[in-house]
Amino acid sequence: MPEELRLGMIGLDTSHSVEFTRRLNDPANPQHIPGARVVHGFPEFSPDMSWSVERVKEFTRELEEQHGVLMLGSIAEVVAESDAILLCSLDGRKHLAQVEPVFAAKKPVFVDKPVAATLKDVVSLYELAAESETPCFSASAMRWYPGIIGVAQADVGAVRGAISYGPSPLEPNHPDLFFYGIHPTEALFTVLGSGCQRVQRVTTPHTSVVTGMWEDGKVGTLHAIHRWPAEYKVTKFGDTGIFEQKEAGDYTPMLREIVKFFQTRKAPVTMSETLEIYCFMEAADESRRWGGTSVELSEVLARASE
DSSP states (O other), X not given: OOSSEEEEEEOOOSHXXXXXXXXXXXXXXXXXXXXXXXXXXXXXXXXXXXXXXXXXXXXXXXXXXXXXXXXXXXXXXXXXXOSEEEEXXXXXXXXHHHHHHHHHHTOOEEEOSOSOSSHHHHHHHHHHHHHHTOOEEOOXXXXXXXXXXXXXXXXXXXEEEEEEEEEOOOOTTSOTTTTTTHHHHHXXXXXXXXXXXXXXXXXOSSEXXXXXXXXXXXXXXXXXXXXXXXXXXXXXXXXXXXXXXXXXXXXXXXXXXXXXXXXXXXXSSOHHHHHHHHHHHHHXXXXXXXXXXOEEHHHHHHXXXX
């Protein structure tokens, strides 16, 4: 293994592309993470997403001029010249096609949120990763926020439930929660763990409230605020106490995990854990479509796997 891994970045239309590169490529950055460097990039973007169009030129220029990232003409070239891949395209619709050359080359890949823009594509992407035996994972940075970890580890006796709230602006090309609701959703699962069986959703133009029932009786509630910005917070409830999130965080702890993953090829979050989170969000959309009825996660997963 080289002392410093050469990373390729696909998609430069999200703030994550610059935030990751600043921490990896600049030793003077107080949040610098050694061991890997973004060397090559491919600035693909989505013309029908204003978030993408408005930022790709600015972010590409910063990566080139300030961090020495060399832009290449195709994803295949980036994959060939890199030890591992950061798939950072803002648009989840592109991820399945973009990651196929990575799986063909068996290069470790971090897939930024959302994994894809449909649950069916999420399932397909993970099936391809397993078939090709390519190390792959995806996660929200909130999973490693010190405040979230503090809630997850807090002793409140037998855990009975949790509430997680945060911004979830709607993006018409993605399911309601996939695009930004992934963050408070993953925070909820970080605190309660896996095992959600079914969900129900109440929806207004401004807010969606999704209540999940876990197999061991825990109740997890997501309060998705359909605007940006909005505050994040998680509260855990137990038999002997209640514990609220005390502090936030940033990208640094997650990026440290990503570098470690590239070095060891061992994912810190399993594909099955992440798949359950996307099933939760898809089941919430299904509940909305059916007027707030209860929807089993196993049902939406079965349909997406057909």
